[in-house]
Amino acid sequence: MSPSTPTAAPRTANFPRSFSKAYPVASRGEGVYLWDAPGNRYLDFSGSAAVNFVGHGDASIGRAMAEQAAHLEFAHTSQFTTALAEEFARELLEFAGEGFRGGCVFFTCGGSEAVESALKLGRQYQVEVGEAGRSAIVSRRQAYHGATLGALAVSGNKRRREMYLPMVRTFEQVAIPYRYRCAYDCADGCAACGERYADELAALLGRSGKDTAAFIFEPVSGATLGAAVPPAGYLKAVSDACARHGVLTIADEVMTGMGRTGRKFAVEHWDVHPDILVTAKGIASGYAPLGAVLATKKVVDALARGSGALVHGLTYNAHPVALAAGRAVLARIRKEGLVHAADSAPAGGARTAGANVKRELQRLAEHASVGDVRGMGLLWAVEFVAEKKTKQPFPAEQQFAARVAAAAFKRGVLVYPMQGCADGIAGDHLLLAPPAIISGEQIAWAVGQLSDAIKDVEASGA
Ligand SMILES: Cc1ncc(COP(=O)(O)O)c(C=O)c1O
CATH class of the missing domain: 3.90.1150.10 (Aspartate Aminotransferase, domain 1)
Structure with a gap:
Protein backbone atom coordinates (compact mmCIF):
# COMPACT_ATOMS: atom_id res chain seq x y z
CA MET A 1 0.00 0.00 0.00
CA SER A 2 1.43 3.43 -0.86
CA PRO A 3 1.43 6.07 1.89
CA SER A 4 -1.57 8.35 1.96
CA THR A 5 -1.52 12.16 1.74
CA PRO A 6 -3.13 14.06 4.59
CA THR A 7 -6.14 16.15 3.59
CA ALA A 8 -8.22 18.66 5.56
CA ALA A 9 -9.60 17.00 8.67
CA PRO A 10 -12.89 17.35 10.48
CA ARG A 11 -12.55 18.85 13.99
CA THR A 12 -12.08 16.25 16.74
CA ALA A 13 -11.92 16.47 20.53
CA ASN A 14 -8.14 16.06 20.52
CA PHE A 15 -6.34 19.43 20.31
CA PRO A 16 -4.18 19.18 17.18
CA ARG A 17 -0.81 20.78 16.44
CA SER A 18 -2.47 22.54 13.52
CA PHE A 19 -6.12 22.87 12.59
CA SER A 20 -5.19 23.16 8.92
CA LYS A 21 -3.54 19.77 8.68
CA ALA A 22 -5.04 16.32 8.71
CA TYR A 23 -2.90 13.88 10.65
CA PRO A 24 -2.65 10.21 9.81
CA VAL A 25 -3.41 7.89 12.73
CA GLY A 55 14.17 2.18 17.54
CA HIS A 56 10.42 1.78 17.85
CA GLY A 57 8.44 -1.10 19.31
CA ASP A 58 11.04 -2.62 21.63
CA ALA A 59 8.88 -5.05 23.60
CA SER A 60 11.50 -5.47 26.33
CA ILE A 61 11.27 -1.75 27.16
CA GLY A 62 7.48 -2.03 27.17
CA ARG A 63 7.71 -5.01 29.52
CA ALA A 64 10.05 -3.18 31.91
CA MET A 65 7.48 -0.37 32.09
CA ALA A 66 4.53 -2.72 32.54
CA GLU A 67 6.30 -4.65 35.28
CA GLN A 68 7.15 -1.43 37.09
CA ALA A 69 3.55 -0.15 36.78
CA ALA A 70 2.21 -3.45 38.13
CA HIS A 71 4.70 -3.50 41.00
CA LEU A 72 4.81 0.17 42.05
CA GLU A 73 3.25 2.74 39.78
CA PHE A 74 4.09 5.82 41.82
CA ALA A 75 5.39 7.14 45.10
CA HIS A 76 5.71 10.85 45.79
CA THR A 77 9.28 12.15 46.11
CA SER A 78 8.35 14.10 49.26
CA GLN A 79 7.62 10.76 50.97
CA PHE A 80 9.80 8.15 49.27
CA THR A 81 12.69 7.51 47.01
CA THR A 82 12.80 4.30 44.97
CA ALA A 83 15.57 1.83 44.29
CA LEU A 84 14.97 2.52 40.61
CA ALA A 85 15.51 6.27 40.95
CA GLU A 86 18.67 5.71 42.99
CA GLU A 87 20.10 3.19 40.52
CA PHE A 88 19.16 5.05 37.36
CA ALA A 89 20.53 8.36 38.70
CA ARG A 90 23.80 6.61 39.53
CA GLU A 91 23.95 5.05 36.08
CA LEU A 92 23.29 8.38 34.39
CA LEU A 93 26.00 10.16 36.35
CA GLU A 94 28.41 7.41 35.43
CA PHE A 95 27.30 7.69 31.76
CA ALA A 96 27.92 11.46 31.92
CA GLY A 97 31.48 10.88 33.09
CA GLU A 98 34.02 12.21 35.51
CA GLY A 99 32.68 15.78 35.54
CA PHE A 100 29.49 14.62 37.24
CA ARG A 101 31.06 12.41 39.88
CA GLY A 102 29.46 13.19 43.24
CA GLY A 103 26.61 15.08 41.56
CA CYS A 104 22.87 14.42 41.53
CA VAL A 105 20.12 13.90 38.96
CA PHE A 106 16.73 15.61 39.14
CA PHE A 107 14.20 13.73 36.98
CA THR A 108 11.38 15.50 35.16
CA CYS A 109 8.70 14.64 32.60
CA GLY A 110 10.45 16.15 29.58
CA GLY A 111 12.77 18.79 28.20
CA SER A 112 10.93 22.00 29.07
CA GLU A 113 10.43 20.92 32.67
CA ALA A 114 14.08 19.97 32.88
CA VAL A 115 15.14 23.38 31.55
CA GLU A 116 12.82 25.15 34.01
CA SER A 117 14.33 23.09 36.82
CA ALA A 118 17.87 23.86 35.68
CA LEU A 119 17.18 27.61 35.53
CA LYS A 120 15.86 27.54 39.08
CA LEU A 121 18.73 25.39 40.25
CA GLY A 122 21.20 27.84 38.69
CA ARG A 123 19.53 30.75 40.44
CA GLN A 124 19.33 28.97 43.78
CA TYR A 125 22.97 27.95 43.59
CA GLN A 126 23.93 31.62 43.36
CA VAL A 127 21.73 32.50 46.35
CA GLU A 128 23.27 29.65 48.36
CA VAL A 129 26.82 30.87 47.67
CA GLY A 130 25.96 34.40 48.74
CA GLU A 131 25.38 35.87 45.27
CA ALA A 132 21.69 36.70 45.62
CA GLY A 133 22.06 39.57 43.15
CA ARG A 134 22.50 37.11 40.32
CA SER A 135 19.18 36.31 38.67
CA ALA A 136 19.74 36.83 34.93
CA ILE A 137 20.10 33.90 32.58
CA VAL A 138 22.05 34.79 29.46
CA SER A 139 21.13 32.79 26.38
CA ARG A 140 21.58 32.85 22.62
CA ARG A 141 19.42 34.17 19.82
CA GLN A 142 17.97 31.45 17.58
CA ALA A 143 18.14 28.89 20.40
CA TYR A 144 15.26 26.76 21.65
CA HIS A 145 15.00 25.59 25.23
CA GLY A 146 11.35 24.67 25.56
CA ALA A 147 7.72 25.73 25.45
CA THR A 148 7.04 26.64 29.08
CA LEU A 149 7.33 30.33 29.91
CA GLY A 150 10.68 30.22 31.71
CA ALA A 151 12.24 28.12 28.98
CA LEU A 152 10.69 30.34 26.33
CA ALA A 153 12.12 33.42 28.06
CA VAL A 154 15.64 32.12 27.43
CA SER A 155 14.87 30.82 23.95
CA GLY A 156 15.39 32.78 20.75
CA ASN A 157 13.03 30.99 18.38
CA LYS A 158 11.07 33.97 17.09
CA ARG A 159 8.09 32.06 15.77
CA ARG A 160 7.56 30.11 18.98
CA ARG A 161 8.26 33.04 21.32
CA GLU A 162 6.94 36.28 19.95
CA MET A 163 3.30 35.97 21.04
CA TYR A 164 4.25 35.18 24.64
CA LEU A 165 7.08 37.67 25.06
CA PRO A 166 4.89 40.23 26.88
CA MET A 167 4.29 37.56 29.53
CA VAL A 168 7.90 36.85 30.43
CA ARG A 169 10.96 38.55 31.84
CA THR A 170 13.67 38.51 29.21
CA PHE A 171 17.42 38.69 29.61
CA GLU A 172 20.28 39.56 27.33
CA GLN A 173 21.18 37.28 24.47
CA VAL A 174 24.26 36.79 22.33
CA ALA A 175 24.70 35.54 18.77
CA ILE A 176 24.85 31.85 18.11
CA PRO A 177 27.59 30.65 15.77
CA TYR A 178 25.93 29.76 12.47
CA ARG A 179 28.70 28.83 10.13
CA TYR A 180 26.61 28.86 6.95
CA ARG A 181 25.47 32.43 7.61
CA CYS A 182 28.30 33.71 9.77
CA ALA A 183 27.57 37.02 11.52
CA TYR A 184 31.21 37.95 10.88
CA ASP A 185 30.82 37.22 7.20
CA CYS A 186 33.83 34.94 7.11
CA ALA A 187 34.41 32.85 4.03
CA ASP A 188 36.18 29.89 5.61
CA GLY A 189 33.42 28.07 7.55
CA CYS A 190 34.30 29.94 10.74
CA ALA A 191 37.80 28.49 11.04
CA ALA A 192 38.75 31.41 13.24
CA CYS A 193 35.34 32.68 14.44
CA GLY A 194 35.00 30.64 17.63
CA GLU A 195 36.84 33.20 19.72
CA ARG A 196 34.95 36.12 18.17
CA TYR A 197 31.56 34.67 19.05
CA ALA A 198 32.82 33.83 22.52
CA ASP A 199 34.17 37.38 22.92
CA GLU A 200 30.62 38.68 22.54
CA LEU A 201 29.59 36.71 25.61
CA ALA A 202 32.76 37.67 27.48
CA ALA A 203 32.08 41.35 26.77
CA LEU A 204 28.47 41.01 27.95
CA LEU A 205 29.57 39.30 31.14
CA GLY A 206 32.18 42.02 31.60
CA ARG A 207 29.29 44.51 31.69
CA SER A 208 26.65 42.55 33.57
CA GLY A 209 28.31 39.38 34.84
CA LYS A 210 27.57 40.31 38.45
CA ASP A 211 23.82 40.07 37.74
CA THR A 212 24.09 36.81 35.84
CA ALA A 213 23.31 33.45 37.40
CA ALA A 214 23.87 31.21 34.38
CA PHE A 215 24.45 30.92 30.66
CA ILE A 216 22.38 28.34 28.79
CA PHE A 217 23.36 26.89 25.43
CA GLU A 218 22.72 23.97 23.10
CA PRO A 219 26.17 22.50 22.28
CA VAL A 220 24.88 21.74 18.77
CA SER A 221 21.90 23.86 17.91
CA GLY A 222 18.73 21.79 17.63
CA ALA A 223 15.67 22.37 15.51
CA THR A 224 15.73 26.18 15.35
CA LEU A 225 18.97 26.63 13.40
CA GLY A 226 19.15 23.01 12.40
CA ALA A 227 22.15 21.04 13.66
CA ALA A 228 24.51 24.03 13.56
CA VAL A 229 27.85 22.75 14.84
CA PRO A 230 29.92 25.38 16.68
CA PRO A 231 33.33 26.43 15.41
CA ALA A 232 36.45 25.06 17.07
CA GLY A 233 37.33 26.74 20.32
CA TYR A 234 33.94 28.41 20.82
CA LEU A 235 32.47 26.28 23.60
CA LYS A 236 35.73 26.15 25.52
CA ALA A 237 36.05 29.94 25.31
CA VAL A 238 32.45 30.56 26.49
CA SER A 239 32.89 28.09 29.35
CA ASP A 240 36.08 29.86 30.41
CA ALA A 241 34.39 33.28 30.23
CA CYS A 242 31.52 32.03 32.42
CA ALA A 243 33.93 30.53 34.95
CA ARG A 244 35.87 33.83 35.13
CA HIS A 245 32.67 35.71 35.94
CA GLY A 246 31.19 33.23 38.43
CA VAL A 247 28.41 32.36 35.97
CA LEU A 248 27.19 28.76 35.80
CA THR A 249 27.03 26.97 32.47
CA ILE A 250 23.88 25.01 31.62
CA ALA A 251 24.27 22.70 28.63
CA ASP A 252 20.88 21.99 27.09
CA GLU A 253 21.32 18.50 25.70
CA VAL A 254 17.62 17.74 25.43
CA MET A 255 18.16 16.95 21.76
CA THR A 256 21.89 16.23 21.59
CA GLY A 257 22.25 14.07 24.69
CA MET A 258 22.26 10.31 25.26
CA GLY A 259 24.37 9.50 22.21
CA ARG A 260 22.65 11.46 19.46
CA THR A 261 25.84 13.22 18.26
CA GLY A 262 28.10 10.19 18.55
CA ARG A 263 29.22 11.02 22.08
CA LYS A 264 27.34 10.28 25.28
CA PHE A 265 26.79 14.02 25.56
CA ALA A 266 27.71 16.50 22.83
CA VAL A 267 29.88 18.66 25.13
CA GLU A 268 32.41 15.82 25.05
CA HIS A 269 33.29 16.71 21.45
CA TRP A 270 34.87 19.93 22.72
CA ASP A 271 35.96 18.72 26.14
CA VAL A 272 33.84 21.23 28.02
CA HIS A 273 32.37 20.54 31.44
CA PRO A 274 29.07 22.28 32.18
CA ASP A 275 27.96 22.88 35.76
CA ILE A 276 24.47 21.65 34.91
CA LEU A 277 23.40 19.44 32.01
CA VAL A 278 19.82 19.01 30.87
CA THR A 279 18.69 16.05 28.81
CA ALA A 280 15.40 14.51 27.65
CA LYS A 281 14.13 13.10 24.31
CA GLY A 282 16.63 10.22 23.78
CA ILE A 283 16.80 9.43 27.50
CA ALA A 284 13.65 7.34 27.19
CA SER A 285 13.66 7.38 23.39
CA GLY A 286 9.95 8.20 23.27
CA TYR A 287 8.86 5.21 25.40
CA ALA A 288 7.92 7.55 28.26
CA PRO A 289 7.90 11.29 28.96
CA LEU A 290 11.20 11.78 30.77
CA GLY A 291 13.82 14.44 31.26
CA ALA A 292 16.75 14.86 33.62
CA VAL A 293 18.86 17.63 35.10
CA LEU A 294 22.38 16.48 35.94
CA ALA A 295 24.01 18.75 38.48
CA THR A 296 27.70 18.69 39.33
CA LYS A 297 28.98 18.17 42.86
CA LYS A 298 29.81 21.88 43.13
CA VAL A 299 26.17 22.82 42.53
CA VAL A 300 24.69 20.07 44.69
CA ASP A 301 27.08 20.77 47.57
CA ALA A 302 26.03 24.41 47.64
CA LEU A 303 22.41 23.41 48.26
CA ALA A 304 23.10 20.43 50.48
CA ARG A 305 25.44 22.41 52.74
CA GLY A 306 23.34 25.56 52.48
CA SER A 307 19.57 25.72 52.83
CA GLY A 308 19.28 21.98 52.35
CA ALA A 309 16.56 21.81 49.68
CA LEU A 310 15.86 22.89 46.13
CA VAL A 311 12.86 25.22 46.26
CA HIS A 312 11.16 23.42 43.42
CA GLY A 313 9.21 20.24 42.90
CA LEU A 314 6.98 18.47 40.43
CA THR A 315 4.36 15.88 41.32
CA TYR A 316 5.80 13.48 38.78
CA ASN A 317 9.50 13.91 39.62
CA ALA A 318 11.23 10.59 39.10
CA HIS A 319 8.08 8.76 38.00
CA PRO A 320 8.85 5.04 38.35
CA VAL A 321 7.30 3.94 35.04
CA ALA A 322 9.18 6.63 33.09
CA LEU A 323 12.39 5.72 34.91
CA ALA A 324 11.87 2.05 34.08
CA ALA A 325 11.71 3.06 30.42
CA GLY A 326 14.79 5.26 30.71
CA ARG A 327 16.79 2.57 32.45
CA ALA A 328 15.86 -0.04 29.86
CA VAL A 329 16.77 2.42 27.08
CA LEU A 330 20.15 3.17 28.64
CA ALA A 331 20.83 -0.56 29.01
CA ARG A 332 20.11 -1.00 25.30
CA ILE A 333 22.27 1.98 24.29
CA ARG A 334 25.15 0.40 26.19
CA LYS A 335 24.59 -3.21 25.15
CA GLU A 336 24.33 -2.39 21.45
CA GLY A 337 27.02 0.28 21.37
CA LEU A 338 24.57 2.86 20.00
CA VAL A 339 26.71 5.87 20.95
CA HIS A 340 29.42 4.50 18.68
CA ALA A 341 26.81 3.67 16.03
CA ALA A 342 25.81 7.34 15.99
CA ASP A 343 29.38 8.57 15.55
CA SER A 344 29.73 10.14 12.09
CA ALA A 345 33.53 10.30 12.21
C1 LIG B 1 17.29 21.86 22.93
C2 LIG B 1 15.90 21.68 23.46
N1 LIG B 1 15.61 22.07 24.70
C3 LIG B 1 14.39 21.91 25.23
C4 LIG B 1 13.36 21.35 24.50
C5 LIG B 1 12.00 21.17 25.11
O1 LIG B 1 11.78 19.82 25.32
P1 LIG B 1 10.28 19.24 25.43
O2 LIG B 1 9.64 19.46 24.11
O3 LIG B 1 10.50 17.79 25.78
O4 LIG B 1 9.60 19.96 26.53
C6 LIG B 1 13.61 20.95 23.18
C7 LIG B 1 12.53 20.37 22.35
O5 LIG B 1 12.62 20.25 21.16
C8 LIG B 1 14.92 21.10 22.65
O6 LIG B 1 15.22 20.71 21.41
Missing part, protein backbone atom coordinates in the same frame (compact mmCIF):
# COMPACT_ATOMS: atom_id res chain seq x y z
CA ALA A 26 -0.23 6.19 13.97
CA SER A 27 -0.91 2.60 14.86
CA ARG A 28 2.35 0.70 15.27
CA GLY A 29 6.11 1.07 15.44
CA GLU A 30 8.92 -1.38 14.89
CA GLY A 31 12.61 -0.67 14.40
CA VAL A 32 13.00 2.42 12.18
CA TYR A 33 9.41 2.22 10.94
CA LEU A 34 6.03 3.60 11.95
CA TRP A 35 2.73 2.46 10.42
CA ASP A 36 -0.50 4.37 10.11
CA ALA A 37 -3.93 2.84 10.67
CA PRO A 38 -4.54 1.87 7.03
CA GLY A 39 -1.18 0.06 7.04
CA ASN A 40 1.12 2.53 5.26
CA ARG A 41 4.73 2.27 6.40
CA TYR A 42 7.00 5.26 7.09
CA LEU A 43 10.75 5.22 7.69
CA ASP A 44 11.33 7.50 10.67
CA PHE A 45 14.29 9.50 9.39
CA SER A 46 13.85 12.22 12.02
CA GLY A 47 13.35 10.01 15.10
CA SER A 48 9.98 11.80 15.32
CA ALA A 49 11.53 15.08 16.57
CA ALA A 50 15.01 13.75 17.42
CA VAL A 51 13.37 11.63 20.12
CA ASN A 52 13.72 8.00 19.14
CA PHE A 53 17.29 6.72 19.38
CA VAL A 54 16.93 2.97 20.03
CA PRO A 346 34.52 7.05 13.96
CA ALA A 347 38.16 6.13 14.40
CA GLY A 348 39.39 3.79 11.70
CA GLY A 349 36.65 4.88 9.30
CA ALA A 350 34.10 2.30 10.55
CA ARG A 351 30.84 2.29 8.59
CA THR A 352 28.62 3.38 11.44
CA ALA A 353 25.07 4.63 10.98
CA GLY A 354 26.37 8.15 11.65
CA ALA A 355 29.08 7.85 8.99
CA ASN A 356 26.59 6.40 6.49
CA VAL A 357 24.06 9.19 7.10
CA LYS A 358 26.79 11.80 6.72
CA ARG A 359 28.04 10.32 3.45
CA GLU A 360 24.60 9.84 1.91
CA LEU A 361 23.29 13.27 2.92
CA GLN A 362 26.26 15.04 1.30
CA ARG A 363 24.83 13.91 -2.06
CA LEU A 364 21.85 16.20 -1.53
CA ALA A 365 24.13 19.22 -1.91
CA GLU A 366 23.90 18.66 -5.69
CA HIS A 367 20.32 19.93 -5.71
CA ALA A 368 19.87 23.52 -6.87
CA SER A 369 17.79 24.29 -3.76
CA VAL A 370 20.13 22.76 -1.17
CA GLY A 371 22.42 25.43 0.27
CA ASP A 372 23.90 23.54 3.19
CA VAL A 373 24.09 20.06 4.65
CA ARG A 374 25.39 20.20 8.22
CA GLY A 375 25.45 18.32 11.47
CA MET A 376 27.22 15.53 13.26
CA GLY A 377 26.50 12.09 14.60
CA LEU A 378 22.85 11.37 13.87
CA LEU A 379 21.72 14.99 14.05
CA TRP A 380 21.71 16.63 10.62
CA ALA A 381 20.01 19.43 8.74
CA VAL A 382 19.51 20.28 5.10
CA GLU A 383 19.00 24.00 4.49
CA PHE A 384 17.19 25.14 1.36
CA VAL A 385 17.89 28.38 -0.50
CA ALA A 386 16.34 30.11 -3.50
CA GLU A 387 19.83 30.98 -4.73
CA LYS A 388 23.00 29.21 -3.67
CA LYS A 389 25.43 32.00 -4.47
CA THR A 390 23.71 34.64 -2.37
CA LYS A 391 22.20 32.16 0.14
CA GLN A 392 18.90 33.97 -0.40
CA PRO A 393 16.21 32.01 1.48
CA PHE A 394 12.86 31.14 -0.08
CA PRO A 395 10.02 33.50 0.86
CA ALA A 396 8.54 32.05 4.06
CA GLU A 397 5.06 31.80 2.55
CA GLN A 398 6.33 29.28 0.00
CA GLN A 399 6.76 26.81 2.87
CA PHE A 400 9.56 25.08 1.00
CA ALA A 401 10.71 22.77 3.81
CA ALA A 402 7.15 21.82 4.73
CA ARG A 403 6.46 20.96 1.08
CA VAL A 404 9.57 18.78 0.89
CA ALA A 405 8.48 17.07 4.12
CA ALA A 406 5.02 16.45 2.65
CA ALA A 407 6.56 15.05 -0.55
CA ALA A 408 8.88 12.82 1.50
CA PHE A 409 5.91 11.68 3.60
CA LYS A 410 4.10 10.62 0.42
CA ARG A 411 7.16 8.56 -0.40
CA GLY A 412 7.14 6.95 3.04
CA VAL A 413 9.90 8.95 4.77
CA LEU A 414 9.42 11.09 7.89
CA VAL A 415 11.51 14.26 8.26
CA TYR A 416 11.15 17.33 10.50
CA PRO A 417 10.65 20.62 8.60
CA MET A 418 11.44 23.98 10.21
CA GLN A 419 11.40 27.61 9.17
CA GLY A 420 13.20 30.70 10.39
CA CYS A 421 16.86 29.69 10.35
CA ALA A 422 17.92 32.65 8.18
CA ASP A 423 16.34 35.50 10.15
CA GLY A 424 13.76 34.04 12.52
CA ILE A 425 11.02 34.03 9.88
CA ALA A 426 12.55 33.03 6.54
CA GLY A 427 14.98 30.18 6.02
CA ASP A 428 13.83 26.61 5.45
CA HIS A 429 15.48 23.48 6.66
CA LEU A 430 14.81 19.85 7.49
CA LEU A 431 16.05 18.22 10.64
CA LEU A 432 17.12 14.60 10.24
CA ALA A 433 17.76 12.40 13.25
CA PRO A 434 17.11 8.71 12.62
CA PRO A 435 17.35 6.02 15.29
CA ALA A 436 20.87 4.66 15.75
CA ILE A 437 19.79 1.16 14.73
CA ILE A 438 19.19 2.25 11.13
CA SER A 439 20.98 0.11 8.53
CA GLY A 440 23.08 1.27 5.57
CA GLU A 441 20.38 0.12 3.12
CA GLN A 442 17.67 1.95 5.01
CA ILE A 443 19.75 5.14 5.03
CA ALA A 444 20.45 4.92 1.29
CA TRP A 445 16.77 4.31 0.56
CA ALA A 446 15.58 7.17 2.79
CA VAL A 447 18.04 9.67 1.30
CA GLY A 448 17.07 8.51 -2.20
CA GLN A 449 13.41 9.19 -1.43
CA LEU A 450 14.28 12.52 0.13
CA SER A 451 16.28 13.46 -2.94
CA ASP A 452 13.27 12.65 -5.13
CA ALA A 453 11.01 14.62 -2.79
CA ILE A 454 13.29 17.67 -3.20
CA LYS A 455 13.14 17.22 -6.98
CA ASP A 456 9.33 17.04 -6.79
CA VAL A 457 9.16 20.36 -4.97
CA GLU A 458 11.80 22.04 -7.14
CA ALA A 459 9.83 21.00 -10.22
CA SER A 460 6.54 22.25 -8.78
CA GLY A 461 7.87 25.85 -8.50
CA ALA A 462 6.73 28.48 -6.00
